[in-house]
Structures are given as C-alpha cells and as structure tokens.
Amino acid sequence: MTRYRQADRLRQLVFRSCLVLVLISRVHATNGMRVIGVGPVQRAMGGASVALPLDSAVSLTNPAALIELDRRLDISTTYFDPHVRYKAHSTGGMVTKDNTFICSDMSLCYIPAFGVTLPVNKAAAFGLGAYGVCGMGVKYPSNLYHNVTYTEYQYMKLTPAMAYRLNEKSSVGAALNLGYAMMEFNAGSPAEKPHNDGDALGLGFTIGTLYQFNDTIALGLAYESKQSFSDFKFSASSGTDKLRLNQPQSLTLGLALKPVKRLRMAFDVEWIDWPQTVGKNMPRYTKNSSGATPWNMNWDEQLIYKLGFEYDLNKSARVRFGYNYARNPLDSSRAFENISFPAIAEHHITGGLAIQLNNKRILNIGAMYAPEVSFHTANANQFIDNAKTQMYQ
Numbered sequence: 001m002t003r004y005r006q007a008d009r010l011r012q013l014v015f016r017s018c019l020v021l022v023l024i025s026r027v028h029a030t031n032g033m034r035v036i037g038v039g040p041v042q043r044a045m046g047g048a049s050v051a052l053p054l055d056s057a058v059s060l061t062n063p064a065a066l067i068e069l070d071r072r073l074d075i076s077t078t079y080f081d082p083h084v085r086y087k088a089h090s091t092g093g094m095v096t097k098d099n100t101f102i103c104s105d106m107s108l109c110y111i112p113a114f115g116v117t118l119p120v121n122k123a124a125a126f127g128l129g130a131y132g133v134c135g136m137g138v139k140y141p142s143n144l145y146h147n148v149t150y151t152e153y154q155y156m157k158l159t160p161a162m163a164y165r166l167n168e169k170s171s172v173g174a175a176l177n178l179g180y181a182m183m184e185f186n187a188g189s190p191a192e193k194p195h196n197d198g199d200a201l202g203l204g205f206t207i208g209t210l211y212q213f214n215d216t217i218a219l220g221l222a223y224e225s226k227q228s229f230s231d232f233k234f235s236a237s238s239g240t241d242k243l244r245l246n247q248p249q250s251l252t253l254g255l256a257l258k259p260v261k262r263l264r265m266a267f268d269v270e271w272i273d274w275p276q277t278v279g280k281n282m283p284r285y286t287k288n289s290s291g292a293t294p295w296n297m298n299w300d301e302q303l304i305y306k307l308g309f310e311y312d313l314n315k316s317a318r319v320r321f322g323y324n325y326a327r328n329p330l331d332s333s334r335a336f337e338n339i340s341f342p343a344i345a346e347h348h349i350t351g352g353l354a355i356q357l358n359n360k361r362i363l364n365i366g367a368m369y370a371p372e373v374s375f376h377t378a379n380a381n382q383f384i385d386n387a388k389t390q391m392y393q
Contacts (some may be wrong), residue, residue: 003010003161006102007308010150023162030324030345030348030368030370030393031047031270031272031300031302031304031326031345032272032274032299032326032328032329032343033134033135033136033153033155033343034133034134034168034272035111035132035133035134036304036306036324036348036350036368037049037057037129037306037322037324037350038057038060038061038113038116038129038133039055039057039074039076039078039113039131039364039366040076040078040176040352040364040365040366041054041055041057041074041320041352041354041364042054042055042057042061043078043322043350043352043368044308044320044321044322044351044352044353044364044366044367044368045266045306045308045309045310045322045350045352045364046306046307046308046322046323046324046350046351047304047308047324048254048266048267048268048306048307048308048322048358049062049065049219049254049266049308050062050065050143050220050221050222050252050253050254050268051065051210051218051219051254051255051256051266051268052065052207052218052220052254052256052264052265052266052308052310053065053066053068053069053210054123054310055069055072055074055115055364056069056073056074056115056116056117056127056131057074057113057115057129057131058127058156059115059117059127059128059129059159059161060115060129060131060159060165060175060206061131061206061208061222061252062162062173062206062208062209062210062220062221062222062252062254063127063159063161063162063173063174063175063206063207063208063222064172064173064208064209064210064222065163065171065173065210065220066117066125066126066127066161066162066163066210067119067123067124067125067163067164067165067171067173067210068171068210069117069119069125069334070117070119071115071118071119072117073111073115073116074113074114074115074116074119074389075114076112076113076114076364077110077111077112077113078110078111078112078113078132078366079109079110080109080110080111080119080393081109081393082104082106082109082345082391082392082393083103083104083391083392083393084103084104084106084138084389084390084391085098085101085102085103085104085389085390085391086101086102086140086339086342086387086388086389086390087099087101087102087387087388088143088144088335088339088386088387088388089384089385089386089387090383090384090385090386092383092387094144094145094146094383094384095143095144095145096123096140096142096143096144096146096385097143099100099188100353101390102140102141102143103139103140104138104139104140105139105140106129106137106138106139106152107200108192110129111132112131112132113129113130113131113132113239114129114130114131114204115127115128115129115130115131116128116129117303122165123164123165124162124163124164124165124229125162125163126160126161126162126163127159127160127161127162127163127175128158128159128160128161129157129158129159129161130156130157130158130159131156131157131159132156133152133155133156133157134153134154134155134157134247135150135152135153135154135155135384136153136341136342136343137150137151137152137153137341138150138339138340138342139152139342140150140339142370144187144339144384145188145189145190145338145383146190147186147187147188147189147190148186148187149186149187149339149340150184150185150186150187151184151185151187151216151340151341152181152183152184152185152298153181153183153245154181154182154183155180155181155202155247156179156180156181157177157180158177158178158179158180158207158328159175159176159177159178160175160176160178161173161174161175161176161178161206162174162175163262168212169211169212169213170209170210170211170212171209171210172208172209172299173207173208173210174205174206174207174208174209175205175206175207175208176201176203176205177202177204177205177206177224177225177227178202178203179201179203179204179227179229179247180199180200180201180202181199181200181201181202181229181245182197182198182199183195183198183199183200183230183232183243183245184196184197184198184234185340187292187336187340188292188336189238190391191289192292192293193237193290193292195234195236195241195243196234196235197234198232198233198243199232200230200231200232200245201228201229201230201326202227202228202229202246202247203227203228204224204225204226204227204228204229204247205224205225206222206223206225207222207223207225208220208221208222208223209221209222214274215258216257216258216259217255217256217257217258218255218256219253219254219255219256220252220253220254220256221251221252221253221254222251222252222254223249223250223251223252224249224250224252225252226246226247226248226249226273226276226277227246227247228246229244229245229246229247231243231244231287232244232245233288234262235292236289238288238289238290238291239289239290240287240289241285241287241288241289241290241292242285242286242287242288243283243284243285243286243295244283244284244285244286245277245278245282245283246277247275247277247293247389248272248273248274248275248276248277248278249273249276250270250272250273251270251271252268252269252270252271253268253269253270254266254267254269254306255268258312260297260314262311262312263309263310263312263313264309264310265307265308265309265310266307266308266309266310267305267306267307267308268304268305268306269303269304269305269306270303270304270306271301271302271303271304272301272302272329273301274299274300274301274302274329275299275300275301277297278297278298278299279296279297279298280296280298281295281296281298282295282296282297282298283284283295283297287372295332295337296334296337297331297337297341298331298333298334298337299329299330299331300330300331301329302326302327302328302329303326303327304324304325304326305326306310306322306323306324307322307323307324307327308320308321308322308323308350309321309322310354315356316356317353317354317355317356318353318354319351319352319353319354320350320351320352320353320354321351321352322348322349322350322351323347323348323349323350323383324347324348324350325346325347325348326343326346327346328343328345328346328373328375329343329389330342330343330344330375331382332375332376332377332378333377333378334377334379335377335378335379335382335384335387336379336382336384337390338375338377338387338389339377339384339387342375342389342391344373344374344389344391345370345377345391345392346373347369347370347371347373348368348370348393349368349369349370350366350367350368350369350378351366351367351387352364352365352366352367353365368393369392369393370391370392370393372390372391372392373390373391373392374389374390375387375388375389375390376387377389
C-alpha cells in the first residue's frame with residue numbers, strides 16, 4: 001500500500017509539473033514545424049527511437065516500446081538558438097530596404113521534456129509525458145510591405161500511454177495526445193490587424209507496435225493520427241477572427257540493430273502528411289471579421305530519415321551520434337508565407353553523452369547543429385519579385 005501511495009504521489013507531481021512548465025515554454029522546430037527529437041537522448045540519436053527505446057519519450061514516438069523500459073523519470077530542458085534572415089526585392093516598392101538582409105529577433109527558446117515510465121507487471125506498462133513538440137515563427141522589424149513581420153506558433157503535447165506485451169517477441173501500445181497550442185501574428189500590410197493571444201485545444205492518438213526478431217534486431221511501427229484543434233480566436237475591432245490550424249497524421253517505421261554488445265543502432269523513416277493541415281489555402285479562417293488576407297502555406301508531404309548510434313565507452317559512460325535529413329516542405333511560389341514561416345532546415349548533425357552518476361541517476365547531454373541553408377522564393381502577385389531566406393540552428 002505504501003509503495004502504491006508513493007507511485008500515486010509521483011504521478012500527481014509529474015503531471016502538475018508538466019502542465020506548469022510546458023505552458024511557459026517557447027517552442028521551435030526543424031522537421032517542418034516539428035522538433036527532430038524530444039529531449040537530449042532522442043535528439044542525440046537524430047530522432048531515431050521507434051524501434052530502440054532509450055528513455056520515457058517513446059510514449060510520444062512509439063508507446064509500444066514502453067514495455068522495454070524499467071521504472072524511470074526523465075526531466076530535461078533544451079536551449080534552442082535558430083538564426084534566420086531574409087532579403088527581398090520588390091519593383092512595386094513593397095520593401096523598405098530593397099534586397100537587403102533583415103535578421104529575425106525572436107527571443108531565445110527553451111524546450112522542456114518530461115516523461116515517466118511505470119511498469120505495471122511483466123506484461124503491461126504505463127507512461128506519461130509532456131513535451132514541447134512543434135513550433136515556428138519569426139520577428140522581423142518593419143521592412144516587407146513597410147510593416148513588421150511577426151509570427152509565432154507553439155504546440156505542446158501531454159501523452160498518457162499504455163503498452164502491452166503480447167508475447168516474448170511483440171508488444172502493442174497506444175497513447176492519447178492532448179494538445180495545447182498558442183498562436184499570434186502581425187504580418188502583411190499595416191492595414192492588417194495584429195492577431196494576438198490565440199490558443200486552442202487539440203485531441204488525437206498514437207498507436208504502435210514493436211517486434212523483437214531476436215536479441216540483435218527489432219522492428220517498430222507507429223501511427224500518429226491527425227490532431228484536431230479547436231479554432232484559434234482573435235479579437236478584432238470589427239468582431240472575432242477564427243483560424244483553424246490542425247496537426248497532420250504521420251507514420252514512422254523504425255529498425256534497431258545491436259550487432260555487438262556495446263553498440264546499438266537505430267534507423268527511422270517518418271512520413272508527415274503536411275497537406276492535410278497546411279496544404280492548399282491552409283490554415284483557413286472559419287470566421288474573418290477583420291477581412292484579413294487568407295493564408296496559403298501549400299506545404300508538401302515530407303519524408304524524414306533518422307539515423308542514430310549509441311556506444312558504451314565503459315560501464316559509466318555512453319556516447320551517441322546521429323543524423324537527420326528531410327527536404328523542406330515549402331512551396332517556392334508562396335513567397336510571403338515562406339518569409340513568415342521559414343521551415344527550411346534540412347540537414348541536422350547530432351551528438352551526446354550519457355554519464356551514469358550512480359545506480360539510479362543518469363546525466364544525458366545532447367547537441368544538434370543544422371548547417372546554414374538558403375531558400376529562394378518569389379510571387380509577383382504578392383509584390384515580391386524575388387526573395388531569399390537563410391537559416392542555421
């Protein structure tokens with residue numbers, strides 16, 4: 001009974017802490033809108049995790065893999081520092097500093113990750129996580145259309161999950177995805193009214209399976225449903241504007257290899273259906289009292305390749321290396337949208353270190369670098385004859 005009460009107190013503490021700290025986070029991302037991995041462990045592995053569970057964050061990526069973990073609590077924060085700039089040319093005079101680079105001045109980002117895994121017995125396990133998983137935005141001074149260009153979107157997810165072992169080789173799992181998102185923007189001509197302090201609640205699910213062929217090879221598969229959100233509501237002088245922005249479905253296949261005792265390898269391929277939620281003429285206004293210009297992101301589908309290695313240096317230390325690649329999903333003809341939401345990062349090089357402090361505590365350190373990439377765009381109908389956006393992270 002005492003052990004049960006302690007576990008119950010732990011669950012309550014983790015849940016409350018996650019809610020408070022996730023809500024104060026500022027989130028940005030690199031695969032489209034999404035972070036390449038949650039926390040220092042997944043990120044150091046290039047995001048590969050569906051078939052190789054290393055920490056509690058698998059409740060997010062493949063809940064079936066929770067069954068392979070012991071009781072654990074993972075707490076982390078990530079400092080994220082993207083550098084974004086653009087230059088644009090407009091023969092129509094819609095750029096204050098024509099063909100001159102303007103730098104974004106978005107404040108620093110801290111991304112929290114909290115997860116707990118609680119085995120129920122040999123056949124079942126419970127997991128709970130709260131993560132900053134998605135976001136984008138820029139903060140440019142007045143230039144384009146002689147106005148500031150400011151956008152910010154943040155998406156946090158709470159994931160209660162269960163895993164069940166079917167037999168010695170296979171397990172299944174499911175997670176409920178409870179989302180909270182915040183959005184605001186002030187972009188376009190000075191006549192466009194700022195849209196501030198919009199928020200929305202979302203709901204979806206993730207299901208997954210893990211199959212252990214033997215001690216050397218494992219295969220994982222996870223499907224995340226479309227995350228349906230309530231409308232973002234913005235107050236305008238002429239009434240209320242409502243904008244619908246959901247998150248898309250995705251499917252990930254993962255392979256884990258353990259060729260020698262001290263080495264573990266993981267390879268994931270993920271498909272994200274961006275056209276489902278930010279495709280043609282999306283996101284959509286369901287009510288447009290201010291007469292705001294409609295958005296048309298027109299993003300394409302995205303295939304993401306994730307590769308990670310973990311190697312035991314000795315009994316107390318492990319190193320991790322990873323690589324993540326995805327071609328950006330942007331439409332080069334949507335110049336204004338591409339400047340406002342420059343999700344252009346493609347290559348990501350990652351690494352990390354795990355230090356066993358004692359038999360109950362591990363310190364994980366991870367790092368990621370995305371080399372500078374440029375993206376050319378143009379749209380004469382938007383009075384942008386040509387533009388170039390650059391980013392490194």
